[in-house]
Amino acid sequence: MFHKNLIKFRLFLSNNNPIKQFVFHAITEFILLVFSIVIALQIDTNKEKKRQKLQEIIVLKNIQNDILLDTLDVGYNIEFHEQFLENEKMLLNFLHDPSSEKNKNLNFSQALGRPLYSILHQASFSNLQNNNLGAISNNSLKQEISRHYDFFVRVILALENDMSEYQTFPNKLPYFLKYFALGDSIQYLTDHEIQTSQYYNPNYFGRPLVLIDTIGAINDPGFKIIIQQSIIFRQAKIFYYTNFEKRCHNLAEHIDIELKKLE
Numbered sequence: 327m328f329h330k331n332l333i334k335f336r337l338f339l340s341n342n343n344p345i346k347q348f349v350f351h352a353i354t355e356f357i358l359l360v361f362s363i364v365i366a367l368q369i370d371t372n373k374e375k376k377r378q379k380l381q382e383i384i385v386l387k388n389i390q391n392d393i394l395l396d397t398l399d400v401g402y403n404i405e406f407h408e409q410f411l412e413n414e415k416m417l418l419n420f421l422h423d424p425s426s427e428k429n430k431n432l433n434f435s436q437a438l439g440r441p442l443y444s445i446l447h448q449a450s451f452s453n454l455q456n457n458n459l460g461a462i463s464n465n466s467l468k469q470e471i472s473r474h475y476d477f478f479v480r481v482i483l484a485l486e487n488d489m490s491e492y493q494t495f496p497n498k499l500p501y502f503l504k505y506f507a508l509g510d511s512i513q514y515l516t517d518h519e520i521q522t523s524q525y526y527n528p529n530y531f532g533r534p535l536v537l538i539d540t541i542g543a544i545n546d547p548g549f550k551i552i553i554q555q556s557i558i559f560r561q562a563k564i565f566y567y568t569n570f571e572k573r574c575h576n577l578a579e580h581i582d583i584e585l586k587k588l589e
Contacts, residue, residue: 383588385461390581392447397574403442404567410439411560418553421544434535438502441495444486451475482570494556505543508533
């Protein structure tokens with residue numbers, strides 16, 4: 327039946343009259359119109375996909391840059407914690423055995439340490455959360471990034487900034503005020519390799535701490551307990567910082583792999 331109708335339609339078009347030509351041109355224009363719409367939609371789709379890909383590249387690069395900046399800040403804190411820890415261990419050993427050769431490099435100022443603060447870069451991830459977390463097409467990478475910020479970043483910030491039991495400087499300070507005094511010489515604090523204004527003034531200086539009541543410090547069990555507690559907590563911080571630093575590098579590498587695929 328369909329075949330017969332098709333033959334009739336062809337015969338209808340084969341006759342040369344105005345009505346038949348109008349029908350032919352109308353059908354042709356309709357087909358061309360539909361074809362043009364399909365092409366236009368395809369072009370728009372391709373443009374949107376390209377725009378989304380460029381947006382994803384920008385998002386991933388921004389997060390990667392933040393993570394790499396965090397490794398610098400974390401490395402800065404790790405180095406100071408390691409300096410403080412080394413001198414805390416020597417101080418505790420000194421309090422138990424003042425004559426030990428292990429104490430010859432003991433720096434009382436470093437044993438007291440100083441408060442440290444952790445500031446990590448979260449602006450790019452926060453912006454992604456507030457706008458469109460779906461901008462990252464790789465679900466596995468998206469979950470890894472979310473896990474990094476929702477758990478590991480929070481742990482580091484809480485450990486260094488919020489958990490008072492891990493802030494041992496205030497607990498040590500009363501003992502140092504009791505048993506130590508400032509020395510006469512000026513000590514320039516240039517032992518740290520990072521010498522940029524982003525961290526501290528390299529020209530900063532101070533006077534070293536001098537032990538003025540050796541007997542009192544050695545015979546004070548509370549002082550020894552506080553130093554030992556500080557050692558334990560500082561070791562925990564170094565462990566978490568070091569682990570976090572490794573995770574940052576791994577995540578940055580995973581992002582780099584994804585960027586190569588997108589680019």
